[in-house]
Amino acid sequence: MEEESMEEEGGGCEPMMDDQNHNNWGAGGYARHLLGPAAGPLGDRLLRGGPGGLGPGPAAPQLPEANGVMRSCDPAAAAGKGGAGAIAAAININASTSKFLMNVITIEDYKSTYWPKLDSAIDQLLTQSPGDYIPISYEQIYSCVYKCVCQQHSEQMYSDLIKKITNHLERVSKELQASPPDLYIERFNIALGQYMGALQSIVPLFIYMNKFYIETKLNRDLKDDLIKLFTDHVAEKHIYNLMPLLLEAQSTPFQITPSTMANIVKGLYTLRPEWVQMAPALFSKFIPNILPPAVESELQEYAAQDQKLQRELMQNGFTRGDQSRKRAGEELTYSKYESCALYFISSGYSSYQ
Template identity: 30%
Template sequence: MDSFVCSQKTPNGLETVSTACINHATECLPHEQSIFVESVSLEKFEAECWPKLHQVVSTLLQAELNSQTNSNKVSFQDMYSCVYQCICSRHTERLHYNLMELVSLHLQNISDKLLPGTTLQSNCFYITGCLEVVRKYGRALHEIVPIFTYLNRVYITPILHSNLEDQLLNLFKMHIIDKHAERLVGAMKNARKISFSVEPSVMAELAQALYSMKPNLRVSEADFFSHYIAQAKSSTKPMSLEEDIEATRKMQLDLQRDPNFSFTCSQKRSKEDTEIEDEECSSSLLSSLLMGSS
């Protein structure tokens, strides 16, 4: 494999990936060291490689939940090799940018089509439609992320200090959850007034997803979430929160007095740790997104 220069700015402001990053990723995937990589020009990347990846990602994003044919038509090996070839030809940043743009445009289009109704029936369609979006995106992520594993190892993790999974989840939160959460909760409240207007399992699954991805609603909509999540109401009361903090501090003191327990700074829990944050760990978000999507 050709040796690449260290990171430098390109005319469009994107940063080229360094030799060290490529070597690190290659070490992680030793079987790829023997693969001959044909150089891909920018023209070929834009005319052949990216359109191929674009089609596959679009297919996975739009695949119906009950359809197995779309994913079966996708060759993971071919797509992974395509990504690998693009990266080795120094199109890493363009590849990442194109992927983020494609997913963002898809989510914007989906968001525009999710319209809350003025009647019970239209609200029910809105609720079930939102859950379908959550499930479909979760399933798509489950298949898209592995295709871009090499991009994640070479560029997103070492240079952007993030990971592809988090980035794609943040796009979903920005374009879908942040825009629809409050209206969706309102629609679900109205649906609750008539028993079984929406399947209870649908309501519960959607409530759990919202609870994970929109933490600020845990306080303002604590009563609503308490119907589906046992600890939702009690965990957001100020008095209960203070009691939880005090109980945790007492437990820490007791543990420190225990000679058989090694207490480190990483095990401390401060008051700030108990406050509701807008950022959630990716594992919690992904768990919510993937519910029922497999």
């Protein structure tokens, strides 16, 4: 029932569009759109006519019938010739115009009816956990956005959306600041993943505003704008606290799960690629082609680094498995080549010169 009432309140959206921004369709333009080139005088008469809406005016234009014979749009002439259909058509046009005028969404309507529905849906999407069911009607929210764009509320809606998400991200940033060091990395990972997941629903819901306002008038993209909000209000404020913790976790194998480390490093690279310069070796483990290609003269150094990693893993309870089937004298040889191979894999190198 709610969706049906909204459809009646905001209906008649499409006839208003005379350009790609859906602007500047007045009531007279609406009548001319319905009747074609000959509708100018008639549409004006319908809108500003006498008490009956069909007051005296200049001679009505002649419209061609299907057989090519000209007939009059003058209601009196049509009635005299038995043209009841012409009068009915004029009345229908007048009724359609009145309905259009009554269904205009004012700024008060937008603030009291339409934006609260969008505000509530955005709240749920921003705070949902992965796998949660969100009890909102995506069709209804998309319809709200569509009608508001048609009624020229795009600028206000975009401003409200940016303000809404900015306030949310500032709260997220404060919560992260209060996190203890041992939970800091994991909570940052949750905040990043939750926000990026929310964008997968928010951006499609506002696709109509994006296409006909943000891309056309602002020459930007909604998804890029929303990612920049997270960069400015969360990541940039925490990067200098987060990076030392990530480097420390990297030096202690499995202090945090590999998936968490990968998600954060890839996420930071997506937000701002120049952050690679803060820890190239860390980013190179998850992002290809960060470091220059390996060279043959440094193979011994790579092997030494890998052997150090293996010793650290063994000290933390990890074993190399059953070595009993190796023949005598092969330990050093296998260790050398395994070390090189493992280093290339862990460092993200694809070739060496």
